[in-house]
């Protein structure tokens with residue numbers, strides 16, 4: 233019997249401060265109408281000055297552990313996807329490890345922007361399948377507001393802060409993470425990047441983006457890799473109960489669903505209330521879906537993402 237990672241628990245966390253589109257219109261020349269029409273976003277959560285990425289990650293991790301009925305001491309590995317770490321080093325995962333009382337195993341970060349959760353999921357799932365971990369904590373977390381240029385209306389209205397976490401548990405059975413495909417194409421690095429970095433200019437930098445190029449590639453790549461992961465595992469769009477894509481922009485999500493032939497009623501949407509939280513968006517949406525009673529045990533979930541790098545991927549999960 234094959235060992236798979238079942239999803240033992242999901243948890244999300246959002247910082248308290250909520251900023252509406254009207255709030256954003258007070259700082260840049262924009263409007264609620266433009267933002268809703270072009271992105272579907274109505275509000276976003278922002279961490280305050282003192283709240284760090286690790287704080288959000290720790291809350292989400294604790295929520296996921298509670299849902300799984302486990303403690304930090306049960307966890308063998310933490311894989312954390314983020315492009316907004318507390319510090320250049322150590323890994324944000326190290327702070328999470330200490331806070332949840334996990335003293336063994338290993339904890340590390342990876343950087344794959346909006347695909348960060350899927351990259352982390354793939355990495356942790358591989359470790360579980362190989363017998364290297366029994367319980368793994370997979371986290372997607374960002375404080376994008378800390379690297380947002382609030383004078384640039386092209387980007388500042390799009391992003392939000394948040395964290396999502398999943399506890400994977402080794403088991404012998406058909407449910408759990410069925411397959412995750414990940415891809416990248418570094419030729420597109422100049423289309424979405426931070427203007428700073430330790431070795432580039434000793435700075436943190438701000439998000440800068442060729443929005444149209446990202447849009448074009450995201451619509452195609454997320455649909456095509458979703459089709460690929462379905463076909464590879466002998467499933468069709470009809471088998472999917474919920475489509476939970478990276479929540480970047482409702483127009484991208486609509487375009488992906490259309491190209492894939494996914495009915496609109498199967499698309500789970502949180503972009504209206506969370507905005508684009510990069511690596512956090514999929515686990516936050518999954519946790520939100522469970523909390524709202526939409527996602528249920530036994531259902532088949534398909535989750536694609538695409539982000540800076542470019543990176544992209546898709547995961548097929550039986551809850």
Ligand code: UT7
Nearest residue numbers: 261262263266270346385386389443444446447480481539
């Ligand atoms: O996870 C991946 C992260 N990236 C993304 O999710 C972004 C992907 N790209 C997009 O979502 C879209 O390209 C945007 C939402 C960023 C832009 O939508 P668009 O329909 O491609 O607009 P555009 O870039 O063609 O801009 C149209 C106009 C421009 O004005 P002009 O040059 O036509 O006069 C922009 O300056 O809209 C203007 N504009 C704005 N107007 C009001 C750009 N941002 C704003 C704004 N408010 N916030």
